[in-house]
Amino acid sequence: MIYKEISNFSSDGKELEYLFHPQGIAVVGVSQNPANLGRQFFLPLIQLQYKGNLYPVGLEDSEIAGLKIYKSILDIPEPIDYVICCIPASATPQLVEDCVKKKVKVVQFFTSGFSETGEEEGKELEQKLLDIARRGGVRLIGPNCLGIYCPSQGLTFLNTTPSLARSGQVGFLAQSGGNSRELIEIGSVRGIYYSKGISFGNACDLNESDFLEYFTQDKETKIIGVYIEGVKDGRRFFRALRAAARIKPTIILKGGQTEAGSQAALSHTGSLAGNEIVWQAICQQTGAMLVNDLDEMMDLMLAFSYVKRPRGRRLGVVGFGGGRSVQSADDCERARLSVPSFPPEIRQKLREFTPEAGTSVRNPVDSSPFVFWDPLLFSQTLEIVESYDGVDSLLVYLPMAFAFVDRGEQLIRVQVEAIKDFKAKSRKPLIVALLSGGIPRVLQLDFELERILLDAGIPVYPSLGRAACALSRFVKYYERNLSQPF
């Protein structure tokens, strides 16, 4: 039964591979006006060096980026696989008719004003597009969405920048264009990179289950992020989610879980959203990880992107500052991680160089400035903590406010280098919390250090609470999926 399902979705999913390798793209609704949205879709494709042919289509008798603007897709001499539609809703049926004639494979509608308006007129127009497309063998993405992001192919969204061209191992499908953009934009800062992403709006044709099945079988995708508001076929989605979560960490944000949220989802993508308890049960049964917002989703994507499988929930915590130390222990235990007291032999080793006053070597290690800011003693601390059999992972927190003190910035840089060196030889998972508290004058340094740590393969969190929550769910995933390799 299980195998049958997997083989089912695999063939379904694979079928969509062509979406990410279009040979020709037309952007319809382009003009020279800088505020024109078609133009804002078109130019990033050039900036990201889309590998196929690219054609602007619009009413103006002119050029854009040296390319002639065609009046109709039917005037384009070469074949077109993928059409990005940025024209008013009323003109879309004609465009789909043209796409059928042009043998276009898929049309993506940035255009909105369909079923999500709640008006009969919009619903009928959406149905009309679907009817024309189904008859003519054209597939639709959307309407009311941003379409396909695939940095390795130079495929991208409205208004993205060249800095977003880096590929990674996370695939996402998101019913919201804004959320899709945030996953990419904020991801690029936090060190989360994507294999492919799809913003799919109202999902009148290709829907969440199609895309989820695609990502489940896609070899370039190791981790899956899902933002949905409504589901077209509940049984199929449940099966797809179970199959996905069985083999890849699958993180899901369900928009519209509350009464007010569900009404907002109805206006946003015309989705009938389900309630919180139902979705908790679905995720419990499928093994998908339900989160409450995009920050939580990205916190998990980060852990799965950087951290290897830990053996359990026992954490060694190292930092500086008594209040922080208490907070770190409380945050970890609230997240159901354990912070076991070190046995006498570990404490004794730490005490050999850690002064008694104002410190603790019990776990969390609340270090002394003399140890914490000395790269040698600090490394030794980390090594001793790692050497203890009773901890599975290490959490190190750095209070960035110390960058203010005399030579503080220099000290913290040296310390980050020490963490990097430790990481290179350590065997246990390591995560770092850089605690800037949002203070402007340490943020530049914070970003720089975050980048250094990420490049060394160490995920970085902005607070102890978020680090603990992400790590706990990360561990839980493997507790559930015991067959996943260490």
Added chain:
Amino acid sequence: MIYKEISNFSSDGKELEYLFHPQGIAVVGVSQNPANLGRQFFLPLIQLQYKGNLYPVGLEDSEIAGLKIYKSILDIPEPIDYVICCIPASATPQLVEDCVKKKVKVVQFFTSGFSETGEEEGKELEQKLLDIARRGGVRLIGPNCLGIYCPSQGLTFLNTTPSLARSGQVGFLAQSGGNSRELIEIGSVRGIYYSKGISFGNACDLNESDFLEYFTQDKETKIIGVYIEGVKDGRRFFRALRAAARIKPTIILKGGQTEAGSQAALSHTGSLAGNEIVWQAICQQTGAMLVNDLDEMMDLMLAFSYVKRPRGRRLGVVGFGGGRSVQSADDCERARLSVPSFPPEIRQKLREFTPEAGTSVRNPVDSSPFVFWDPLLFSQTLEIVESYDGVDSLLVYLPMAFAFVDRGEQLIRVQVEAIKDFKAKSRKPLIVALLSGGIPRVLQLDFELERILLDAGIPVYPSLGRAACALSRFVKYYERNLSQPF
């Protein structure tokens, strides 16, 4: 009964007024070495223009900031009220003996190495200080703490900077020096300012109940923040907390609620911490607001500092972006705020200028770019939402990523001005979420806009979830304290 209690704590609290008006301060343990911690206590007092006499005491036969370093406080010719002790623990009993002779009122010990070490020796030394002090009529703060912060008097902590000199209406007492510093440092960025603050460490003499009673009766303090790990006299503290919360919003972070956290607290301040459920019950009974970390504490301090009492939990939400809009509704309902659908007449008024496609006027208002970025139409949106009887407060969220688009920064600045103008004539509470997502290139703008909004009396939150949680607890406070004025 109630009145008797209030009169009891009032007299107790008032008695400590002298702590904040010392006529002469000696910092003991000062040298010319830049790493010297006594020096790092001494110099900020000069920078913050402490109003009384200031005396460095140390072993060097030299000067600091033009002031002669005395060998002993007994050599100082003028009277001393307040001594800051930065010498090793072993030398502290002699210092307290000298303080008795010198008729010092209070000694604060930055010095650690006492009961918090868990060793008999440390406990005995702490008891010895207390015995000498009690016999001689000297009061003690700490040991293992930062002491007194009172910006209006120029009284401050280790390593603080002149930017922290602004006074406000929040009083805090914190058992952790690091947490005290964070409240001040991060507070100064977020627009939270303090009347007075006390970091009190091990609390061997003056303790959390003394300070809480002081803040309860202090006229300069309107809001109270408490960070404690352990309580010396549970019954007294419960009474003090109940009395405080009855007349002032009192926010409490209890460090060491979990098993691991409580062990860390034992090492940090020698405190025997209680468990989570007990503290939830204490706060339920007293009306104090229990939070999980300093961010949550400051989110609440911010609301109480800026927002007037709302009539209820019904929120009008205005923003831009469909996914965000759904998230805002989910976040508000999860926080038990209500986001009621607008009635037809309100929707119709909004529809007069809000295009149908890609928007919602139901609540949350998911606006169109053409409305959102037009100061006139945006103001009109806010006014229409405010005019609806069915909402008690307004939440506006600004997606900062839009600062990237063509003229985006200019548009968002104009919009912030429109919010300011709206606020000036609006009658309902207004809070703003500036959603930067931590993207470096918008952070500078984010800080600037946050400052403009704060100066206009509008509190700013970094996420929808945190805004919703803070607002909900803020409303709950008034639901419980119906006698508080609107």
